[in-house]
Amino acid sequence: MLMTSLPLAAVPLSGYTTLRVGGPATRFVSAESAEEVVAAVKGVTAEEDRLLVLGGGSNLVIADDGFDGTVVQVANRGSKIDSLGDGRVALTVEAGEDWDAVVHQTVEAGLGGLECLSGIPGSVGATPVQNVGAYGVEIAQLLISVDLLDRDSGDVRTLAASELALGYRTSMLKNTERAVVLRVRFELADGGLSAPIRYTELARVLGVRQGKQVPVAEARAAVLELRRGKGMVLDQDDHDTWSVGSFFTNPVVTDAVLPAVMSQIAGVVGEDTPVPRYPAGVGTSKLSAAWLIERAGFAKGYPGPDARVTLSGKHTLALTNRGNATTDDILVLAREIRDGVLTRFGVALAPEPVLVGCVL
Ligand SMILES: Cc1cc2nc3c(=O)[nH]c(=O)nc-3n(C[C@H](O)[C@H](O)[C@H](O)COP(=O)(O)OP(=O)(O)OC[C@H]3O[C@@H](n4cnc5c(N)ncnc54)[C@H](O)[C@@H]3O)c2cc1C
Numbered sequence: 399m400l401m402t403s404l405p406l407a408a409v410p411l412s413g414y415t416t417l418r419v420g421g422p423a424t425r426f427v428s429a430e431s432a433e434e435v436v437a438a439v440k441g442v443t444a445e446e447d448r449l450l451v452l453g454g455g456s457n458l459v460i461a462d463d464g465f466d467g468t469v470v471q472v473a474n475r476g477s478k479i480d481s482l483g484d485g486r487v488a489l490t491v492e493a494g495e496d497w498d499a500v501v502h503q504t505v506e507a508g509l510g511g512l513e514c515l516s517g518i519p520g521s522v523g524a525t526p527v528q529n530v531g532a533y534g535v536e537i538a539q540l541l542i543s544v545d546l547l548d549r550d551s552g553d554v555r556t557l558a559a560s561e562l563a564l565g566y567r568t569s570m571l572k573n574t575e576r577a578v579v580l581r582v583r584f585e586l587a588d589g590g591l592s593a594p595i596r597y598t599e600l601a602r603v604l605g606v607r608q609g610k611q612v613p614v615a616e617a618r619a620a621v622l623e624l625r626r627g628k629g630m631v632l633d634q635d636d637h638d639t640w641s642v643g644s645f646f647t648n649p650v651v652t653d654a655v656l657p658a659v660m661s662q663i664a665g666v667v668g669e670d671t672p673v674p675r676y677p678a679g680v681g682t683s684k685l686s687a688a689w690l691i692e693r694a695g696f697a698k699g700y701p702g703p704d705a706r707v708t709l710s711g712k713h714t715l716a717l718t719n720r721g722n723a724t725t726d727d728i729l730v731l732a733r734e735i736r737d738g739v740l741t742r743f744g745v746a747l748a749p750e751p752v753l754v755g756c757v758l
Pocket of ligand 1: 416450451452453454455456457458472493518519520521522523524525527528529530531532571573574577578579580629630631632639641642643644752
């Protein structure tokens with residue numbers, strides 16, 4: 399039996415999160431096959447016992463008091479590729495696989511689709527949870543289906559991507575423990591080329607026009623280079639990467655309120671200053687959280703080198719643990735930034751990570 403259950407003292411959750419904060423779990427189970435994940439989750443039955451599903455801990459902010467319940471670490475491994483014909487393949491991956499290792503393997507195999515999602519930490523099973531995205535690509539564009547344990551019925555079911563309510567950094571799986579993803583299926587292209595490059599900055603680095611395809615390994619290398627420059631690739635020697643990536647999502651505003659929001663922003667930064675704004679689906683626009691944070695007076699590295707938590711020195715959207723921070727320290731800075739942006743621009747920033755046992 400590979401499944402391991404550890405006593406309380408052995409499992410401070412700070413060792414399992416990329417922010418390196420979080421108190422202990424009452425029970426901790428590491429499940430190394432889909433069957434073990436199902437058994438461990440079904441074992442959480444008592445009314446007072448709560449469940450926390452853990453992948454790579456790269457999108458979790460866990461309270462200093464820890465988690466009074468059972469943590470199930472999803473650690474099932476394995477993958478397979480099936481031809482779909484017409485130069486397309488289906489990649490099926492167990493949820494506990496490391497995301498970037500899988501992306502790397504697909505790139506080595508000349509499969510196109512995932513390359514722009516290079517360098518994102520965490521597990522495969524978590525990628526549909528917040529519809530992971532970067533550099534113009536989202537999981538929703540590649541996902542065929544997931545196999546999950548539905549905790550209400552106790553059944554293992556296959557749900558098509560269209561049934562998961564995938565949206566901007568969200569899905570029906572986020573902020574709930576109702577279902578546990580066991581494996582994920584993606585549709586990729588054979589033939590060595592990337593998906594069309596949509597992101598302006600990436601196209602510029604690659605020296606191509608938007609919409610062009612490039613050799614898949616070139617796209618991955620360029621994405622990794624861009625991400626490293628922003629502190630968005632984990633590096634244990636670089637505190638700028640001790641984060642959850644972006645702490646806030648980019649605010650999405652409806653057309654109805656956009657003129658008032660733009661006018662308040664212009665009142666602060668001046669009519670002549672261009673405000674970054676992107677289409678975000680019918681009747682909505684997305685503003686840049688990083689731009690708003692910086693313009694609200696929170697520069698890279700804020701509040702300064704002696705603080706236990708600072709904005710990354712490379713990107714204003716990442717709150718970073720400088721080595722000895724607590725969760726409370728992180729929340730204090732997050733609140734200051736959220737409130738500063740709200741006061742100055744009237745825009746409410748929402749956290750991107752899942753908060754466990756704490757609120758902003
Ligand atoms: C340096 C850095 C850069 C990042 N860059 C990006 C980026 O570019 N784009 C982006 O979208 N995200 C980014 N992130 C956020 C994070 O890496 C992703 O959200 C990632 O998919 C989280 O995976 P995880 O396994 O670490 O999830 P965890 O943090 O372990 O869990 C996150 C949530 O998902 C749930 N969960 C985890 N596994 C499962 C499962 N198998 N079934 C059901 N629920 C599950 C957890 O219960 C929790 O609620 C970044 C983070 C860091 C630290």
